[in-house]
Amino acid sequence: GEIIAYTWDFGDGNITTTNSPIITHAYSTYGTFTVTLNVTDSEGKWDTASKQITVEKAPIADFWWTPYYPQRGETVTFDASTSTPDGGEIIIYTWNFGDGNITTTDNPVITHVYDEAGDYTVTLNVTDSEGRWDTETKIITVVPIRYYLTVKTDPQGITTIPGENWYNEGTEVELTAPDTVPVSPGVRYKFSYWDVDGTPRAGNPIKVVMDANHTATAHYILEYYLTVTSPFGTVGGEGWYPSGATAYATLDTGLIDHGNGTRRVFTSWGGDASGTNYAQSNPITMNAPKTAVANWKTQHLLTVVTDPAGLSPQPTRNPPGESGPLNSWWYDAYTSVTLTAQPVSGYNFNYWDVNGVSQGA
Known part of the structure; x- marks a missing residue:
């Protein structure tokens, strides 16, 4: 007949029956084992053979x-x-x-x-x-090569700009500097430009490709604020200026007539400014926060007439005042004016009145 069953006893407690003459087995320990094979044919006949196998220790790889x-x-x-x-x-x-x-x-x-x-x-x-x-x-x-990006400011330490770190090679890092950095009232730093490794770079933000270690520096200029104040008119020149710059305070007019016999007249610039030209102060050096103040004075209109009207000569005035409309003169507020009636042929002086109120002979 033919062999139809192969029973393997590997000597380590493992017994396997198969119809194939070929089988594999792995020993979990080292040593000598007796392997017994029992074969059975199609007629029910069988036979047994035993052999010894030695399992030796192999090297162990490690690294x-x-x-x-x-x-x-x-x-x-x-x-x-x-x-x-x-x-x-x-x-x-x-x-x-x-x-x-x-x-x-x-x-x-x-x-x-x-x-x-x-x-x-x-x-x-x-x-x-x-x-x-x-x-x-x-x-x-x-891992990719890593490079370090240093981010700083000039002047040093005025603010912290995010982005300083290690980066994989080829990484594109975007850096954004704040446009202004407040210091104190009227004092700030204004962003000027970037440089990367000493080479100026236009724009803000900028992008730095990490192909080496790089240092990016945000440059700032120191600025001071000029405040221009005036109770009248429209001021100009107020704003931020670089340290050491020259500024000017301005007004659009030096005269405000209220139309009721009262007017305002610019006199001078004060505070941190000087000069008597309303249109432009003397130069102001911006080495600190500064304030320019427009100074004004109040004037009132004095109108002198005779009754009957048109008599000549007119009464005299001391001080004479600034010429205004017909028979009228402008005087600074609270100025004391002496009026003296002059002899007029055919008339005798009777009395003065001010705004319709008799002031006596």
Whole structure:
């Protein structure tokens, strides 16, 4: 007939029956084992054979590397000295670095450089002097080259601009400087420009490509505020000025007539300003916050007439005042004016009245 059953007793407690003459088995321990095979044919006849097998200890492959997270282009040292033989000595180390490079050497220490970032499966096969071998596989992560971006200001330390850090090579970092940095009332820093490694860069924000270590500096200028105040008219010149700049305070008019016999007349610039020209003060050097104040005076209109009207000569005035409309003169508020009636042919002076109220003879 034909053999239809193969029963294997591997001597380690494992018994398997199969209809195939070929079988595999792995021993979990070292030592000598008696293997017994029982075969049975289609007629029910059987036979048994026994043989001994010796399972010997194999070497154990192991390795480590430094740095643990290497950068692209950085030299990595692989060390297989932690591998152990089975009694002989390890004589061959075959490295598959996972990037297409395979190297065989008799030295447990080897170096390798990865050209690109990524995860690589590294396989080490060790062979000992007795011809036995073992394999170990580990995954190494190669990171991109990292560069440091320094971000600072000029003057130094006036504000903190986000973005200073380590970055993977090729990263594009956007930096935005605040347009102004307050210091105190009337004092601030105004953004001027960026430079990267000493080379000026236009615009804000800017982008820095991390292809090396870089230093980005935001440059600022110191500014002071000029305040211009006036109770009348429209002022000009108020605003921020660079330190040391020259500023001017201005007014659109130096005369405000209220139409009721009262007017306002510009007299001078005060505060941190000087000059008597309402249209433009004397130069103001902006080396601190400053205030320009427009000074005004009040004038009233004095009208002198005779009754009957038109008599000549007119009464005299002391002081004479500033000429106004017919028979009228402007005087500063609270000015005392002496009026003297003059002899008029055919008339005798009777009395004065002011705004219709008799002032006596």
